[in-house]
Amino acid sequence: MAPIDRHECEWVREHLDAFLDGADSDLAAGDSERVARHLASCAECRAESAFAQRVRAGLRGMEMTAAPAAVIERAEREIGSTRGRVVALRPRGGMRRWAPAIAAAAVLVVVATWSERSRRAQAERVAVEQAAREAAVAFAYLNKYAQRTGDIVEADVIGRRFVAPVEKAMEKTGVAETKPSPDES
């Protein structure tokens, strides 16, 4: 009987899980054959492989726990009680992380409009349109992130918190007056 190669045992155990992944395995064909060859000749590693398979089967046999009926009822009641009302922007978790970026976007819009104040009306219109596009991108990003985290950001809250102050600033600078009238556009 050939002596056990401990280095080979270590290598095989390091790659055992990938080997047991079967169809999902990203083990190279040569490595897979190497593991199989070693298992055929090493009783200890064969036992380890059998144990690993049993643990996997045990884990996969663990059922998911159903959500308690009371929890589902509570969620249903909460949804019913908040239907139709405006949900405030919650400055927590991911939202808080993006607050500086949102503020920076708003400041950018205002600065961009101010810097254009002294230029001709046409140039101001271009700047305002560009600023509006940048703001739209920022808000779209914010909404996408909020959706990822499940935070609720209602459109009118965004309007009230971010768009309105920018518009107000634009009015103060006189930029808003340079916007094209419906007849012009």
Next chain:
Amino acid sequence: MSREFRRLADEHGGRIYTLALYLLGRREDAEDVTQEVLVRLWRYRDRIDPARTRAWVAQVTRNLVIDVSRQKRMRAAVFADGADMEETVAASVDASPDRAVMNGELRTALEAAIARLDEPYRSILVMREIQDYSYQEIASVTSMPLGTVKVYLHRARRRVRDVLRTGAHDGAD
């Protein structure tokens, strides 16, 4: 509303609750998280890509678990009754994993072993082995590259086997 909400709750409620329960280890906290995720799922149901709903649900659950853990100043990966869990492992494994399998105590031993895993090992193991999430979905939920997910899963599996064998006390590396 009621029927559609119930359908969503039936489809995803168990998945949410199970993940929250494994990650938090406290039933009341898991229930709160489940309620919140179900409410958010309902509010966002029209904006979520149906093919991504499972991943979305796991992602929001995990994020809320992290929030809850921070709020309660506890580690996400610690069972509140960790001492009891340690005794359970020692008793159920009894120095012989085979015996644990044979006498039907494997489930208890596995739960205790999972409770010993730190994050993100625990989330990844639970999502892959118990909840049957694909590697790709787990990568999306955890915002990790696919290869990193596989490495973490490999370490988590080895760690679970080590705990079952020895009842070791420290978390995954």
